[in-house]
Amino acid sequence: AALLGGLAAGAGARLVANDSSLHRTELVRQAVGWLGDVVEVRTGDGRTIGATEPAAYDRVLVDAPCTGLGALRRRPESRWRRSPADVESLVALQYALVASALDATRPGGVVAYSTCSPHVEETHGVVERVLIERADVEVLDVRAALDSVGGLAETLPDRPTMQLWPHRHGTDAMFVALLRRT
DSSP: OOOHHHHHHTTTTOOEEEEEEEHHHHHHHHHHHGGGGGGGEEEOOGGHHHSTTTOEEEEEEOOOOOOOGGTTTOOOOGHHHHHOOHHHHHHHHHHHHHHHHHHHHHEEEEEEESSSOTTTTTTHHHHHHHHHOTTEEEEHHHHHHTTTTTTGGSSSSSSEEEOOOOOSSSOOOOOEEEEEOO
């Protein structure tokens, strides 16, 4: 949030950061305090933002709760905190957050959907459901946005979404899709 807030300040924009956890929003508030009114930090359910603030934003980042399977190399103990049954409820939450974010985005605006999971149901599955259920959404090619990141785009498969892998990219296994509301 601090990086995005700094970018927003430089562009003359505003950033609204929302999380369902009071503890996390307090940490964000501390990190962005130096930015003043540029960043508004809220504690709330992201599944309701689209209904309460329809078409209010140009850009929305959904950093969705997930199984965290992509971070196992850094947190191997986390494998004991999840079960296969968790995937179904997390996928439902992820879809609800993305759908709400799209409702909160102006036509022409973009939602970035991100998880730290490589699980297909949490990544491509959520995006595919959005595309099936919503005629007002198109997927943008992430690689075009990555042109400024030296050589990263060339390491990705020929598809519009991005899946990073620890053994290829030296990162957690992260997924990003850019969804434009038409």
